[in-house]
Amino acid sequence: MDFVFQRSYRGPLKGVLLDWAGTTMDYGCYAPAVVFFEVFKRQGVPITMEQAREPMGAHKRVHIQKITQIEAVRRLWEETHGRPPAEEDVDRMFAEFVPLQLQCLADYADLIPGTLEAVADFRKRGLKVGSTTGYTGEMMQLLRAEATRRGYTPDATVCATDVPAGRPEPWMCLENAKLLRIFPMESIVKVGDTLPDIFEGLNAGMWTVGLAMTGNELGLNEAEIARLDPETRERKRRRAYERMAQAGAHYVVDAISDVPPLLDEINARLARGARP
Ligand SMILES: [Mg+2]
Numbered sequence: 001m002d003f004v005f006q007r008s009y010r011g012p013l014k015g016v017l018l019d020w021a022g023t024t025m026d027y028g029c030y031a032p033a034v035v036f037f038e039v040f041k042r043q044g045v046p047i048t049m050e051q052a053r054e055p056m057g058a059h060k061r062v063h064i065q066k067i068t069q070i071e072a073v074r075r076l077w078e079e080t081h082g083r084p085p086a087e088e089d090v091d092r093m094f095a096e097f098v099p100l101q102l103q104c105l106a107d108y109a110d111l112i113p114g115t116l117e118a119v120a121d122f123r124k125r126g127l128k129v130g131s132t133t134g135y136t137g138e139m140m141q142l143l144r145a146e147a148t149r150r151g152y153t154p155d156a157t158v159c160a161t162d163v164p165a166g167r168p169e170p171w172m173c174l175e176n177a178k179l180l181r182i183f184p185m186e187s188i189v190k191v192g193d194t195l196p197d198i199f200e201g202l203n204a205g206m207w208t209v210g211l212a213m214t215g216n217e218l219g220l221n222e223a224e225i226a227r228l229d230p231e232t233r234e235r236k237r238r239r240a241y242e243r244m245a246q247a248g249a250h251y252v253v254d255a256i257s258d259v260p261p262l263l264d265e266i267n268a269r270l271a272r273g274a275r276p
Pocket of ligand 1: 019020029215
């Protein structure tokens with residue numbers, strides 16, 4: 001056969017899948033970072049906040065394991081314990097991590113400015129609002145209640161512990177699509193603040209939007225960002241934009257409040273037959 005016909009979706013967007021920490025709540029994505037920092041300190045292996053943040057977006061147990069694989073952390077661990085970190089160490093630290101994280105989650109549950117307005121805009125467009133997270137089901141139960149108290153309740157939430165593997169694998173996104181009963185995947189947009197968020201969306205065949213300023217890339221809250229001198233702020237901002245674009249994000253913007261106008265652009269691209 002010399003010619004084949006290819007089906008292409010020309011319809012509008014149907015849904016948006018939002019990350020949690022650093023995207024809709026917890027400006028600067030602090031809650032997990034401070035607990036990873038504490039868990040390693042308790043092992044006699046103090047890490048930097050930067051090291052604590054490096055694998056952000058992953059399942060929290062995987063995150064701990066990835067920190068132990070950072071060269072400098074590994075070396076310090078060997079100096080302290082006389083052997084390299086093992087699976088049992090990761091298990092023990094994750095067991096310590098869970099209650100510590102649960103204890104402080106509510107302290108970091110304030111919504112990022114613009115979240116309620118953006119979600120209202122998504123709903124006005126008739127879009128379903130799903131969510132994915134590296135937090136466990138137990139943590140999400142608590143956070144969802146905190147978010148609801150503040151006026152935000154997504155239509156679906158899928159945790160890393162609900163699927164065979166969290167980010168960068170696509171299962172949390174696919175599970176959202178199933179729960180929300182929306183398809184094809186190119187009619188859904190993934191929004192998140194980490195590189196694994198972008199990979200998760202791309203692996204699921206979705207449009208992806210990276211948030212550069214409110215999450216893990218800058219790793220600073222609103223007040224801290226305001227205190228930066230303009231040059232430093234611009235340098236950090238540019239670095240975050242570059243990293244997310246390099247990861248393959250279709251769009252990079254500062255914050256969730258910048259997402260609504262992008263949806264018009266994506267709809268126009270879809271109407272022309274473009275795919276993510
Ligand atoms: Mg996040």
